[in-house]
Amino acid sequence: MAGSLLIMIIISSMSSKRPVLPARSSTRRPGRAIASFARAFTQPLARPHAVRLVAACGAALLLSGCAGSPGQEAAESSAGTPQNVETAEPAELRAPKPRLAYTYEGGIRVLDAGTLESVADVELDGYNRISPAGDGRHVLVAAGDSFRVLDAGAWTERHGDHGHSYAAQPTLTAHAFAASKPGHVVRHAGRTVLFSDGSGKVESFESAALGELSEDGLPETVTYTAPEAHHGVAVELEDGKLLVTVGDEDARNAVALLAQAVGSGRKETGLERREILRSQRLPRCPW
Secondary structure: OOOOOOOEEEEOOOOOOOOOOOOOOOOOOOOOHHHHHHHHHHHHHHOOOOOEOOOOOHHHHHOOOOOOOHHHHHHHHHOOOOEOOOOOOOEEEOOOOOEEEEEEOOEEEEEEOOOOOEEEEEEOOOOOEEEEOOOOOEEEEEEOOEEEEEEOOEEEEEEOOEEEEEEOOOEEEEEEEEOOOEEEEEEEOOEEEEEEOOOOEEEEEEHHHHOOHHHHOOOOOEEEEOOOOOOOOEEEOOOOOEEEEEEOOOOEEEEEEEOOOOOOOOOOOHHHOOEEEEEOOOOOOOO
C-alpha cells in the first residue's frame, strides 16, 4: 500500500445518542482554556485518527434534498463516473456491521471494522483528506476542486423501537460540492460545514439530509464567503450563528461570531450575516 496513512474513519450503522463530552473541571485558571482546547485535538494525533460515526435513522434517510443550483449540478457532473458501483440491491443484515475507511496516496480503502477484511478499494489520484459527512453513512473526500461524496455502504434505518441494518458495495459517487482548495469539514449540532481555502466560501447543510443521494441529490446548503480567502475553519452553532476564522493567504488572525443567515439556500452570502463579535485570541491549529 503506497503512501502514509492520513485519516481513518469508522462507519457505524448503529444508532446512538449524541456523544457526551468530558466534564469540565470545576476549577479554572485564567489563560488555560485555549491550551486545554488545543490538547483535545493534538493528543490523538500520536496514533491513527479514528472517528465513530452515528448512523442516520429512518426519518433522516427519508428527508428530501432540494435540487442543486446550476453551479452545484455542474460540480456533480464534473465529478466523473462513480467507481465500484454495485448494481445489486443492498443486503439486509441481522445486526449492524461497522466499516472502516482510510485514505492513502492513490486511493481510499474500506474495510469491515470487525474483521479488517477489505470491502472495497477505490482508486483516486493524489493524497486526499477524508472526513465523516455526519450522517453515519457517507464520507466527504477533499479532492481536486470539490468535496466528493463516498458512500461507505453501511447504514441502519430506524423504525420506532427497532432498526433495519443494510450493507452495500462502497461507492465513490458522482455527487460533489464544488470547492476551491477544499479544506476542513466540521460537524456540529446536526449541521455539516465545508470550508474552501481557495475562495473563503463556507457551505453548510443538514447532515442527515444527505439521505438517499441517488434519489434526492445533494442537500440544500447555506453559504457565506469570508472577506479574504485563507486556510480556515467554520462551525455552525445550534441556533444558526456561524463561528468562522478571519485571515488572509498568509495567516489566520481572528475568529468572528456571525448572526444567523437571512432565509436559507445558496442565495445567502456574507452580506446576510452580521458580525456580532470578534476575538484575536486563537489556538494554534495542529494541522
